[in-house]
Amino acid sequence: MAPSPNQEASNTPDDTVTLGAVGEFGLIARVTRERIQPAATLLGPGDDSAVVAAPDGRVVACVDVLVEGVHFRLDWSSPVDVGRKAAAANLADIAAMGAVPTGLLVGLAAPRDTPVEVLEGLADGLWAEAGLVDVGLVGGDVASSSQLVVSVTALGTLEGREAVTRSGARPGDVVAVCGRLGWSAAGLAVLTRGFRSPGAVVDAHRRPQPPYAAGPAAAVAGATAMIDVSDGLLADLAHVAEASGVRIDLRRTAFAIPDRLRDVGSALGVDPVDWMLTGGEDHALAATFPPSTPLPEGFTVVGAVEEGTGVTVDGEAHEGPSGWQHFT
């Protein structure tokens, strides 16, 4: 049984209300109260499981884990930002299959002394991002831990289409991207150096803006393979190249450098194209299309699929890291 809401034993000295004070059920009540579930949520939070519509007889599902100090810092990002980012990382994985999201679940592990308002902010962020694609937070679980860990599961529907996997790229296809590249990396570079501006790139790091609708649009247009850019374009396209048994060659000059990235790059002495090639967390979509396919709005051709293996830039191997280094 959850402690009663007026239990104060676990409050910190400054009267911050903590997770320990309200308990699991108190938190769940706070973050589910007065939320409006969309039509796809057939049964929302409050039972052993949720029930979500899967209209074409299949469900698309993925999970992403974000850890405080590894994927986010609460001195750099607000709890709302963290919630948005956790949802965005998953919703982009649904979009990358050519699917449309139908619901989110969250598995949360948090220290007992976590202020409830941090967790409420996190839930607000999850709901805000979910609202962009008309889905709800349909279920979850909360446990006590030493470090804040947010594990989000996203569900989606393919609307009767085939899933666009990583393995369908064929020599002759074009490679195209949709959404921001390098913005989050530029923002992280700024924050790492102790700055808080320019706001545009710092905000991009805090709150990715994946082009959710572009995923289904690419599927409809005939995309042969697709991936969301979470680790870095080179690193993620390497998965497509490997799964498809092809080489992907990018053209450096095909990347139009946004003025903001050029300015930040100049200030920090970094070639902004490197951020665009190796920066993750913007959750752009990268897809391959048969040649002469009319591309959906927002996609720009940046390279071609060829015979061979690996990812090259202008025919050459890229020097240096190709993206986010897991566990290093």
Added chain:
Amino acid sequence: MAPSPNQEASNTPDDTVTLGAVGEFGLIARVTRERIQPAATLLGPGDDSAVVAAPDGRVVACVDVLVEGVHFRLDWSSPVDVGRKAAAANLADIAAMGAVPTGLLVGLAAPRDTPVEVLEGLADGLWAEAGLVDVGLVGGDVASSSQLVVSVTALGTLEGREAVTRSGARPGDVVAVCGRLGWSAAGLAVLTRGFRSPGAVVDAHRRPQPPYAAGPAAAVAGATAMIDVSDGLLADLAHVAEASGVRIDLRRTAFAIPDRLRDVGSALGVDPVDWMLTGGEDHALAATFPPSTPLPEGFTVVGAVEEGTGVTVDGEAHEGPSGWQHFT
């Protein structure tokens, strides 16, 4: 990009291969290799998302978070046991809706120095438990953290039936349970006192044996409400009583005390019925049925639904805790 498999920098001095050494992709390769996916897995691990069958146009979904030191101890349970328990907790939540599981996803956060064999054992346990109900581990994510956190998502199908929620119990219904009660609590009591036997109750704590098939069977038989006993029978039935707007009264004499529990209770000076009423983690199923419903095999009547609120035992409030105390 994942570190190359022969990278040794993160190995511990005794040459244990760690998560940090093999990296995220190395771990995923190890735990997905040579696994056979059942028919419901339309697209398994290795892409942005998985695709799972949802034959009646709906998907049942739930998430449970297990934290090392809170929900399990690796000196008391093997990694395989932890994996089984994490899967069981979720699969029981699917069964408690009257649904049949279709797939599992896992969000894992683990310290970099975690031996890979611990995580392989955990994956083996997830697969072993999933195999009991013919489902696969269809996807997941791995992140670096200071504490081992296992967040499992289970998916299921209602096979065309309505979900059995917590809110359908009506005065006059009988309350029945299926599966073990109190065994895990007795095992925990033994372990907490520094013993490792009797093996039957210790094993019950390490590896719950939820009666998965009893959930759909109860739904088919006409169960009006159902819940899985994860926190303790009294605590969990309190959710049913609250959601249904009824009182639930249990009969203490209706609980047949297994000899094992009686023996352990005698040795430790505990009334075994208290374990049966308040012990969680066995993941028994508790359901209500209209009077005179022929109960499915394995269900035993232990009480009745009445007008009122709360849960009573022989008409009286239960003294002491009613189950697992979250965050206390």
